[in-house]
Amino acid sequence: MEKVTLTIDNMKVEVPKDYTVLEAAKSVGIDIPTLCFLKDINEVGACRICLVEIEGNRNLQTSCVYPVSEGMVVKTNTEKVRDARKSTLELILSNHNRECLTCNRNRNCELQTLSEELNVTDIPFQGELLETVVDNKSHSIVRDPSKCILCGRCVSVCKNQQKVGILDFTNRGYYTQVGPAFEKTMDETPCIYCGQCIVSCPVGALREKEDIDRVWEALEDPELHVIVQTAPAVRAALGEEFGYPIGTRVTGKMVAALKRLGFDKVFDTDFAADLTIMEEGHELLDRIQNGGVLPMITSCSPGWIRFCEFNYPEFIPNLSTCKSPQHMMGAIIKSYYAEKQNIDPEKIFVVSVMPCVSKKTEASREELEVKGIRDVDAVITTRELAKMIKEARINFDKLEDAEYDPTLGMYTGAGVIFGATGGVMEAALRTVADVLEEDDLEEIEYTAVRGVDGGIKEAEVVLGGNTIRVAVAHGTGMAKELLDMVKAGEKEYHFIEIMGCSGGCVTGGGQPHVPAKVKMDMDVRIERAKALYEEDELSRLRKSHENTLVHKLYEEYLGKPNSHKAHELLHTSYVAREKYGPIREEVAMAMAEAATSKDK
Amino acid sequence: MATNILTVENFQKLAKVIEENKGRQGALMPILHEGQKIFGCLPIEVQKMISEELEIPLSEIYGVVTFYSQFSLEPKGEYVISVCLGTACYVKNAQPILDKISEVIEAKPGGNSPDGKFTLLATRCIGACGLAPVITINEDVYGRLVVDDIPKIMEKYL
The missing domain is CATH 3.10.20.740 (Ubiquitin-like (UB roll))
Incomplete structure (x- = not known):
């Protein structure tokens, strides 16, 4: 240049x-x-x-x-x-709702920081405040327009990066606001709840719907056996809330903090990630060997699932029927674990700590229960966990590393890397390769599917004489690009991994806020992913099918992957969704008729 | 409101307009203009069809529609009441007149009365400063008004 x-x-x-x-x-x-x-x-x-x-x-x-x-x-x-x-x-x-002391973003607000840095000591103008309504109707995202400064960061990330376009500027001049079309609440829109708007917002105008109180209540209830599970990506970012550099892995301290908070058991969603690989890997093999619908697409990311249901319903048969790891974990806890420990599943309360706000809505999906018992009872984000640790006055820095409870806490390196883009694909390939080659392969690092540079990642792997073509997309904008190519017949794959957020879960909408200034200097996606690949490298076991606890679960309970029992507990279904709700029947008919006569 | 604007014919007209403009740069504005003409307003069904055909998010289209005052979301009422808020009318107390009409017909400026019969607009100078403060109801002009005149005038239309 x-x-x-x-x-x-x-x-x-x-x-x-x-x-x-x-x-x-x-x-x-x-x-x-x-x-x-x-x-x-x-x-x-x-x-x-x-x-x-x-x-x-x-x-x-x-x-x-x-x-x-x-x-x-x-x-x-x-x-x-x-x-x-x-x-x-x-x-x-002048017209900002300056309730900083009780604001969700108190002390990590970019507007607040700027006021301090520019030495603002007085606000000479008192602007008229617009009458606004806080929208807290969805399970995932709360919007408070009184805090909005109209910077447009959420609008851009939603429209340009994610290609979802829920938020935009409406009205004009003094009355300008950022919000959904027709002043709809978020739950009335095709929002996928990726939460990228939240992590882009410099102020407190967008935040997650907190579930902290319900978790405290459960912990106080002597009748309840309260179990927590932590997603892979949480360990790569939680430390930031306590002053650690971005990319610091704090697995041991996190587990210690959760034990201090009073959870009866601390399990790792990574165990369920290994289980997911067993189910999803065998589903893929079955589809390839028996002429099933291909490409198969991963189903771990609820943001992506909603994107598919709203925008690409024709790909629903391609979605793996596997529940996401959070729900596999919940279902196993309330069946296998409950039976083994002789605890009434009704008395078990499962809390998930997720890097994601879409997981909150996922947990509320009506089909995600087994015989009337919900898989997961409460979902909190990495940020919410940090708040609980602070509120409990736990000195995070001083905690001794602790280990997950062994009952369902064992995991392999393959489960850990689920949190980064390409991780699920790599984990699946490690297992599928061994099955097809009927060997314990030593070459297990599929670096072509790692990283965040250059858009869609593709690889071709020859396994047991079969060529398997795979692709990885992260961020729904990239997913759209990939699906359009598949739809047009320009590309053919066997297996596709899609994550709703750019970079995968490590930069999910529930992760700690990183100021725009810091994002200018470093790629947070890369730094946090490093922490996960590091844990993978340090793991003795790096293939999901080597997880002896998963083996035991199949032997004692599930039979084999994709068995009838596994289907009952670990698989699910999806529905095509109409954007902005159904419109009146006669109008829909008029529109359809007009559209068909146009084609003639 | 009684007449149904969301007819097959109207959607066919809209489909044709979209077809003619699709692929052109800046296609949205001419389509919205024609849509406003065809339907008399741009309700969600119309915007949704445009959104799907042009692959532009509904929120962006809604943003454009609410930015320009010549677009409306609801059909205009049988009677369109324009209250001039130009400088001359404004200093002659047009604001309380607007507030009074708003109260009588239960419509906010830019909006319709609950029965859809009236549309209330606050307009810029209409060039009748000699009559300030002035309002128009469809083709009828009323000038040199005071707030107390309003109920009597409105009676004729209610």
């Missing part, structure tokens, strides 16, 4: 010519404040916090979108700049 030289604050700076002024300043350690800017997602220059002086320009310019040029002279710290930034911020604050 050709380079240009410019001057920023009297410093000569040489940068590639496609840089913005913001990037150029950053490269020499000059920190320009931003608010609406979110790297690769929202680069629109809307909030005007990143203003700088550029010689030859009459007005101040937004550095986040202003391209550098040869000989440009920029000043980032003049009285004019400081005053303008501060006034802009004061105006944003």
